[in-house]
Amino acid sequence: MQTQIQHAIQDDYADDYAWCYGCGRLNEHGYHLRTGWAGDNTVTYYEPRPAHTAIPGFVYGGLIASIIDCHGTGSAALALHRKNGHEPGDGVEPPRFVTASLKTDFLKPTPEKAILKAVGTVEEIHSKKWVVHTELYANDTLCAKGEVVAAVMPSTFTQKK
Amino acid sequence: MQTQIQHAIQDDYADDYAWCYGCGRLNEHGYHLRTGWAGDNTVTYYEPRPAHTAIPGFVYGGLIASIIDCHGTGSAALALHRKNGHEPGDGVEPPRFVTASLKTDFLKPTPEKAILKAVGTVEEIHSKKWVVHTELYANDTLCAKGEVVAAVMPSTFTQKK
Numbered sequence: 001m002q003t004q005i006q007h008a009i010q011d012d013y014a015d016d017y018a019w020c021y022g023c024g025r026l027n028e029h030g031y032h033l034r035t036g037w038a039g040d041n042t043v044t045y046y047e048p049r050p051a052h053t054a055i056p057g058f059v060y061g062g063l064i065a066s067i068i069d070c071h072g073t074g075s076a077a078l079a080l081h082r083k084n085g086h087e088p089g090d091g092v093e094p095p096r097f098v099t100a101s102l103k104t105d106f107l108k109p110t111p112e113k114a115i116l117k118a119v120g121t122v123e124e125i126h127s128k129k130w131v132v133h134t135e136l137y138a139n140d141t142l143c144a145k146g147e148v149v150a151a152v153m154p155s156t157f158t159q160k161k
Numbered sequence: 162m163q164t165q166i167q168h169a170i171q172d173d174y175a176d177d178y179a180w181c182y183g184c185g186r187l188n189e190h191g192y193h194l195r196t197g198w199a200g201d202n203t204v205t206y207y208e209p210r211p212a213h214t215a216i217p218g219f220v221y222g223g224l225i226a227s228i229i230d231c232h233g234t235g236s237a238a239l240a241l242h243r244k245n246g247h248e249p250g251d252g253v254e255p256p257r258f259v260t261a262s263l264k265t266d267f268l269k270p271t272p273e274k275a276i277l278k279a280v281g282t283v284e285e286i287h288s289k290k291w292v293v294h295t296e297l298y299a300n301d302t303l304c305a306k307g308e309v310v311a312a313v314m315p316s317t318f319t320q321k322k
Contacts, residue, residue: 019214021221029212051190053180054259055318060182061260062230066223098215098270099222104263109318157216157270 003045003115007088008034009078017096017153022070033067035074035120036088042075042120042132048112059110064144068104068134071118072148073097076130079122080152097150098157100129105145114138118146128152164206164276168249169195170238178257178314183231194228196235196281197249203236203281203293209273220271225305229265229295232279233309234258237291240283241313258311259318261290266306275299279307289313 010023010033018026023033035044046067054060073096081087081094088094110116117137124130134146171184171194179187184194196205207228215221234257242248242255249255271277278298285291295307 017216019217021213021215022223024214027212027214029210049190051188052182053185053188054182055178055314056180058318060227061263062183062223062227065226065230065263065265066221069223069226099267101267102222102226102263102265104226106260106262109259153216157219 005034005036005043005045008036009074009081009088009094010034012088012092012094013096014093020070022066023074031066031070033070033074035071035078037078038119040121042071042078042122044071044074044118045115047115053112057112059112059116059138061104061106064106064110064116064136065102065104065146067116067118068136068144068146069099069102069148071120071134072102072132072146073099073150075120075122075132076150079124079130096153097130098153100149100151103147106143107145108141108143110136110138110143166195166197166204166206169197170235170242170249170255171195173249173253173255174257175254181231183227184235192227192231194231194235196232196239198239199280203232203239203283205232205235205279206276208276214273218273220273220277220299222265222267225267225271225277225297226263226265226307228277228279229297229305229307230260230263230309232281232295233263233293233307234260234311236281236283236293237311240285240291257314258291259314261310261312264308267304268306269302269304271297271299271304
């Protein structure tokens with residue numbers, strides 16, 4: 001099974017916006033989630049840390065929600081970037097999204113010691129707002145479904161410190 | 162402002178179920194979220210770590226979803242425990258819930274360097290299923306709203322390793 005993204009949208013975020021605990025490449029403590037295209041779908045992989053327990057043997061739901069969250073904003077960024085004529089790795093800074101809402105349905109207990117795979121389908125609902133529907137798999141078993149409404153980052157977020 | 166829970170439901174979870182990254186007292190890497198009653202509401206406090214960044218200056222949404230998640234299962238456990246005639250600290254092991262679904266609406270950017278306060282109202286929808294409506298505040302500003310459907314832990318979770 002492929003478990004690596006070659007060209008991830010997060011690789012191209014501007015340095016100022018690359019500190020997210022979930023998907024910021026510059027956050028040394030974070031998860032470093034990376035999201036890329038797989039045909040018309042988006043994909044993110046993550047191998048939970050041993051501490052990411054819910055009940056021993058199963059992955060903690062907050063981590064799953066976190067993956068769906070950053071996968072959602074990354075997927076929306078991929079989609080708008082493509083709409084604008086760009087792909088990750090082409091040297092153009094992509095748009096950056098924030099999460100307006102995040103919904104996770106936990107369908108089955110998610111087993112530990114598996115690489116999780118989030119697969120997204122992206123739908124534009126407004127020029128600055130996208131919905132990302134995500135299925136999260138462990139060992140090819142669908143364990144959770146998610147829906148993120150992602151909005152282009154508003155100016156309140158972009159004031160530099 | 163009060164920022165500590167005296168009697169938290171998580172203090173009374175059985176050891177086997179006290180390893181959650183969000184709220185398990187035995188998980189050395191986790192958040193150690195603790196949820197208690199404040200009148201008829203439930204309350205959880207958490208001070209984000211410096212790494213829990215979204216964009217510099219603001220808290221990462223996955224953490225907020227995680228707080229709402231464990232606050233939700235803890236609140237449902239508090240409510241069923243009370244319905245059964247018990248309160249945290251009375252020496253009786255409480256019921257343990259899992260999350261069926263988790264919804265978070267991000268209303269405003271959540272500032273860093275504030276103690277977050279989740280306030281829940283609990284509603285029984287079935288003898289084994291509760292809905293917890295949560296408001297999450299930073300410095301008395303409502304930053305997010307959440308809804309958790311929590312179900313009494315099914316037997317698939319309770320197989321001991």
